[in-house]
Amino acid sequence: MENIQIAKTFEEVADLLEIQGANPFRVRAYRNAARTIGTLATPIESLLKNDGHALEELPGIGADLAGKIARVCRTGELPLLTQLTHKTPGSLVAMLRIPGVGPKRARLIYEKLGVKTLAQLEKAARAGRLSELRGMGKTLERTILQGIEQDKAHVARVPLAEAEAYVRPLVEMLRSTPGVEHLDVAGSFRRRSETVGDVDILVASRHAPAVAKAFLGYRDVARVLAHGDTKCSVVLRSGLQVDLRIVARSSYGSALHYFTGSKPHNIAIRLLGVKRHLKINEYGVFRGTKQIGGRTEAEVFDAVGLPWIPPELRENRGEIEAARARHLPRLVELADLRGDLQMHTDATDGKNTLAEMVAACEARGYEYIAITDHSKAVRVAGGLTKAGFHAQSRAIDAARKHVSKLVVLKGAEVDILDDGSLDLDDATLGELDVVVVSVHSRFNMSKAEMTRRIVRALQHPRVHILGHPTGRLIGKREPYPVDMAEIIKAARDHGVLLEINAQPDRLDLNDLHIHMARQAGVRLVISTDAHRIQELDWARHGVDQARRGWCEAKDVANTSRATAFRKLLDK
Ligand code: DGT
Ligand code: CA
Ligand code: CA
Ligand code: ZN
Numbered sequence: 001m002e003n004i005q006i007a008k009t010f011e012e013v014a015d016l017l018e019i020q021g022a023n024p025f026r027v028r029a030y031r032n033a034a035r036t037i038g039t040l041a042t043p044i045e046s047l048l049k050n051d052g053h054a055l056e057e058l059p060g061i062g063a064d065l066a067g068k069i070a071r072v073c074r075t076g077e078l079p080l081l082t083q084l085t086h087k088t089p090g091s092l093v094a095m096l097r098i099p100g101v102g103p104k105r106a107r108l109i110y111e112k113l114g115v116k117t118l119a120q121l122e123k124a125a126r127a128g129r130l131s132e133l134r135g136m137g138k139t140l141e142r143t144i145l146q147g148i149e150q151d152k153a154h155v156a157r158v159p160l161a162e163a164e165a166y167v168r169p170l171v172e173m174l175r176s177t178p179g180v181e182h183l184d185v186a187g188s189f190r191r192r193s194e195t196v197g198d199v200d201i202l203v204a205s206r207h208a209p210a211v212a213k214a215f216l217g218y219r220d221v222a223r224v225l226a227h228g229d230t231k232c233s234v235v236l237r238s239g240l241q242v243d244l245r246i247v248a249r250s251s252y253g254s255a256l257h258y259f260t261g262s263k264p265h266n267i268a269i270r271l272l273g274v275k276r277h278l279k280i281n282e283y284g285v286f287r288g289t290k291q292i293g294g295r296t297e298a299e300v301f302d303a304v305g306l307p308w309i310p311p312e313l314r315e316n317r318g319e320i321e322a323a324r325a326r327h328l329p330r331l332v333e334l335a336d337l338r339g340d341l342q343m344h345t346d347a348t349d350g351k352n353t354l355a356e357m358v359a360a361c362e363a364r365g366y367e368y369i370a371i372t373d374h375s376k377a378v379r380v381a382g383g384l385t386k387a388g389f390h391a392q393s394r395a396i397d398a399a400r401k402h403v404s405k406l407v408v409l410k411g412a413e414v415d416i417l418d419d420g421s422l423d424l425d426d427a428t429l430g431e432l433d434v435v436v437v438s439v440h441s442r443f444n445m446s447k448a449e450m451t452r453r454i455v456r457a458l459q460h461p462r463v464h465i466l467g468h469p470t471g472r473l474i475g476k477r478e479p480y481p482v483d484m485a486e487i488i489k490a491a492r493d494h495g496v497l498l499e500i501n502a503q504p505d506r507l508d509l510n511d512l513h514i515h516m517a518r519q520a521g522v523r524l525v526i527s528t529d530a531h532r533i534q535e536l537d538w539a540r541h542g543v544d545q546a547r548r549g550w551c552e553a554k555d556v557a558n559t560s561r562a563t564a565f566r567k568l569l570d571k
Contacts, residue, residue: 006072
């Protein structure tokens with residue numbers, strides 16, 4: 001567990017204690033601990049490893065706090081925090097996100113006005129009841145209202161695929177606006193982050209006011225947050241915020257680099273510039289007052305002696321060092337994919353027939369696919385029994401006659417049961433070409449139990465692929481707790497491939513785990529888990545995610561030719 005996460009836990013404890021009116025010394029002790037941990041250069045985890053008492057040597061940390069820190073670090077949980085959360089009414093904690101509302105004020109507002117939620121807080125502020133409270137006034141009331149407004153606009157990060165859907169027509173409109181010479185969507189969108197906070201559009205134009213006017217007049221704009229000739233910001237009806245920057249052609253490369261970010265990457269590049277006595281900002285690369293580059297993005301990198309770095313890598317996670325050593329990965333591309341290894345048909349919860357899925361995959365030019373319907377444990381999906389898989393096997397034999405090039409592999413997405421055993425008998429498993437195993441139940445196991453469960457499944461000699469390895473649904477369901485390093489080790493030991501599930505709300509594995517797997521020499525597969533033919537298009541989201549995890553084609557098993565891939569399955 002990261003120090004910052006541990007610090008956050010203690011910060012929350014302090015907040016909750018304060019809301020409940022606990023002894024101020026106790027509150028301060030937790031706050032100080034949070035600050036100490038948050039600013040510590042050494043990971044707590046390593047302190048615990050070396051010496052059980054190292055924690056107690058930190059300022060303000062006694063035996064009791066040290067024990068709690070160790071507990072949070074090892075289990076990710078703190079019983080005290082759980083208790084406090086249960087005891088705190090409604091969403092008082094959410095109110096702390098609003099500038100001007102600290103724990104003491106949240107408590108006061110709750111006690112005097114019975115306000116427990118953000119909605120009630122907004123109502124009270126609009127009615128002018130907040131300003132009547134002790135120590136508060138009209139100014140503060142206005143600040144709080146503004147804060148609530150902003151919170152509404154910002155709180156939810158939008159999944160990338162959803163943002164794409166909202167932004168595509170806006171970008172089309174802008175591209176056809178007279179005076180737009182260049183246009184790119186920058187920011188986290190261009191880095192292909194799994195979610196975006198807002199969308200940053202960059203335009204090169206000599207007619208900035210006209211472009212700004214077109215932008216502000218877009219039919220889906222719900223609110224204008226800022227409008228100038230070169231800088232506008234709006235909220236679309238979907239709730240998505242979009243920022244527009246209009247720059248001169250001569251600054252376009254620098255602006256594109258700057259607004260693509262990430263911020264840590266930008267800062268690192270700027271520092272490299274400083275070492276060469278260059279100033280690098282969104283307007284250009286400057287020596288003194290003379291612009292010596294920045295018309296293109298490549299010129300920015302070139303100014304600091306680096307090759308162009310793909311946006312997906314720009315997180316300051318080693319890409320600058322790799323670029324300097326001329327060791328940047330040659331990232332996998334959509335065109336590299338030769339197959340799709342997870343999809344469902346109407347034999348279970350898919351919407352298209354086997355024949356339709358096969359025809360659509362052949363039309364995409366794939367060399368091989370696996371049909372992987374659910375096993376019986378997934379009742380809601382109408383999972384197949386042994387007999388069901390046998391019937392499907394015959395249907396696939398028949399379907400194979402209708403395709404010339406595409407290899408249709410017989411597969412299944414088999415449930416990993418609570419104890420790590422599989423939801424299909426060994427004989428039937430033995431008749432399949434591809435066995436994907438996944439967890440679909442009992443997400444609330446402890447980390448140790450869940451890890452044991454999955455590792456046991458990977459040990460089964462018939463298993464080829466671990467499906468959606470952490471079970472998360474972005475913005476809806478947290479990943480189940482699991483020790484990814486152990487899973488990766490087991491995958492390596494037993495020759496199992498790890499899936500990058502390309503469903504836009506799964507994207508499971510995430511970028512960091514993909515990177516870990518790749519470094520451990522474990523290969524991945526990019527699968528769409530399509531339940532209808534249109535969803536086969538999701539492959540590109542899986543490729544984006546793989547690229548953020550530094551994958552080259554060789555790291556992704558389904559870039560192999562059909563014969564090589566089939567050999568891989570023969571374990
Ligand atoms: P998001 O919107 O939260 O998904 O993430 P980004 O990366 O799109 O962040 P955003 O929209 O706040 O800013 C876009 C880019 O602008 C960001 O990636 C880097 C650049 N940028 C913003 N603020 C700063 C800053 O204070 N310093 C530097 N060096 N760059 C910044
Ligand atoms: Ca952004
Ligand atoms: Ca922005
Ligand atoms: Zn599944």
